Each structure stands twice: as structure tokens, then as C-alpha cells.
Amino acid sequence: MKLKFRLAYYLFGLLLGIFFVIKFLGAKADAKGVEFCYLPNCRVLKELRNKPLDYSSEVKTILNENWISLEDIKKTLQYGDVDFSKSNKPYKNGKIYLIEGKTTKDENISVTVINYSSKVLLEKIEKK
The missing domain is CATH 3.30.2310 (YaeB-like fold)
Structure with a gap:
């Protein structure tokens, strides 16, 4: 497989993964009463x-x-x-x-x- 096809598959998977992380973690952060306190x-x-x-x-x-x-x-x-x-x-x-x-x-x-x-x-x- 050529480098440009591997790069395209990699970027597609990366964008798909970023979409799911934002979708699920964003919904958790938007829920009422959820506060992230680590300090x-x-x-x-x-x-x-x-x-x-x-x-x-x-x-x-x-x-x-x-x-x-x-x-x-x-x-x-x-x-x-x-x-x-x-x-x-x-x-x-x-x-x-x-x-x-x-x-x-x-x-x-x-x-x-x-x-x-x-x-x-x-x-x-x-x-x-």
C-alpha cells in the first residue's frame, strides 16, 4: 500500500476517533451537576x-x-x-x-x- 493511502486511512481513523471522544466526553461535561475538580x-x-x-x-x-x-x-x-x-x-x-x-x-x-x-x-x- 502506498504512503498516501496509509496516511489517508490514518487521518480518517484519527478524525473518527476524535469525533467519538468529543461526542461522549462532551455530553458528560455538559450534564447538569458535573464538575471536574482535580486541584x-x-x-x-x-x-x-x-x-x-x-x-x-x-x-x-x-x-x-x-x-x-x-x-x-x-x-x-x-x-x-x-x-x-x-x-x-x-x-x-x-x-x-x-x-x-x-x-x-x-x-x-x-x-x-x-x-x-x-x-x-x-x-x-x-x-x-
Whole structure:
């Protein structure tokens, strides 16, 4: 078989394979609720978002001050940065995490949460 025929067969098979990979993996990625989190920051935030969120009494008073809203906290748990040097340490039968983010007014905040096996406790909110 001549080289140009082998090259044509190879390219046809390659294009067919690429089509099937895009078709099947693209459908999986487009499915609702599918999120690919492989980095540590993404995995921690995803785990914290998937559990019910409780508030400490200190956080409830801060939320009543109206300089921060629940939407800001949800955005921080979605797009924030976990400070791993101060996080993932045992604390009150759970693990403590410090997450840095921003409010809608572009103020830097720091959120401290405790990750229990069945819930997440929002313990402290601070302005930076």
C-alpha cells in the first residue's frame, strides 16, 4: 500500500476517533451537576459547598450588620482561595479551613469554616 493511502486511512481513523471522544466526553461535561475538580483548592471548596451550612452566633451578628450578605459567602465558597497553611487541621471534631475571598463591594474577606462529617459550620468572617 502506498504512503498516501496509509496516511489517508490514518487521518480518517484519527478524525473518527476524535469525533467519538468529543461526542461522549462532551455530553458528560455538559450534564447538569458535573464538575471536574482535580486541584486541592477546588476539591475542598466543592466539599464545603455540598454540605448544609450552619452559622455561629458571631456570624449571625455580622450578617445583621449588612456589610456582607449570604451571596458574598456563597461566592467565596465558590471562587475563594483556601489558605492551606492555616487549614485542614483538626478542630472540635472536624477540620478547620480558612478561605479568602471578596464581597460584591470588592472588599477582601476571610471566612473560617469548620468541616464536620455531616455539615459545615461558618464560624468567623473578617475584613482584611
